[in-house]
């Protein structure tokens with residue numbers, strides 16, 4: 124299959140392809156998505172094949188405004204309206220009761236569905252023109268770092284999907300926060316672009332699913348099925364070092380072998396002579412870290428490093444999402460100093 128690279132002006136072509144049941148890479152403000160018509164079970168099934176994604180991992184439906192919620196969901200609680208008003212369009216996914224018409228391929232057979240209204244205007248224009256909710260996981264091959272540019276998407280999906288729309292680099296850089304509104308109090312299933320602190324400021328109490336903080340118990344079924352897989356991983360094994368910036372830098376400088384890769388804060392970039400250094404951004408700039416994270420992880424794949432060591436950011440604001448992705452990229456190989 125030849126994968127067309129479309130521009131942000133080609134929204135009509137992208138919408139037509141979606142309506143025909145094709146797979147299209149779409150830009151969002153978080154990461155690029157691998158989109159299909161979310162009302163067409165056969166089209167949605169092709170997503171799992173293209174990504175190599177396990178069938179039990181449900182997809183998020185993307186809509187252009189909160190008015191479409193009723194096309195996807197039923198028994199919508201008041202909190203959904205409040206969150207939509209405050210955070211949409213933006214990096215927040217709500218888990219709600221699904222409508223019967225939503226294909227099982229989208230929800231992996233669950234009676235709930237994740238719904239999000241992305242902030243990228245090109246994305247919303249494509250969905251509106253297609254006039255169907257668009258099911259889309261992140262556009263990486265399963266297990267790999269998520270794509271934050273059209274080039275990343277082409278790297279993983281060239282020859283596997285019909286088209287990619289180039290909407291420029293993603294402005295947020297980590298996936299949406301996922302909050303389950305089918306229970307009370309609401310539960311955060313995945314930290315992401317909207318900080319937990321902001322959700323609590325609006326909703327009051329928000330619990331954090333145990334699978335967010337640690338490795339999911341392999342025997343238990345996590346509430347966001349995607350949380351049980353190793354994820355976001357570069358090719359070389361990654362060791363994550365947690366602590367204060369100067370301590371983690373000193374630890375890595377002392378312990379990381381020659382010629383390995385180091386993912387560090389910009390302030391410490393000169394501390395690792397002889398290593399392949401990639402900057403995650405400023406130590407106290409979580410938004411910048413989020414924006415750079417996946418591109419930085421992918422950058423090591425273009426080198427011959429046999430292992431990667433990374434400084435862990437602080438778990439505040441969007442930093443919580445960055446740490447969550449690094450934990451998973453390391454397969455929970457974490458050292459505290």
Ligand code: TXA
Nearest residue numbers: 153156181182235236237260261298299346347348349
């Ligand atoms: O920012 C994002 O959310 C990106 C862009 C493309 O919108 N999408 C994304 O999708 O990250 P994906 O498929 O890579 O991650 C979706 C996560 C998975 O962990 C999945 O298990 C969880 O959402 N999920 C989806 N539907 C769910 C449901 N009904 N209940 C619980 N978890 C759900």
Ligand code: MG
Nearest residue numbers: 260261262269
């Ligand atoms: Mg993903």
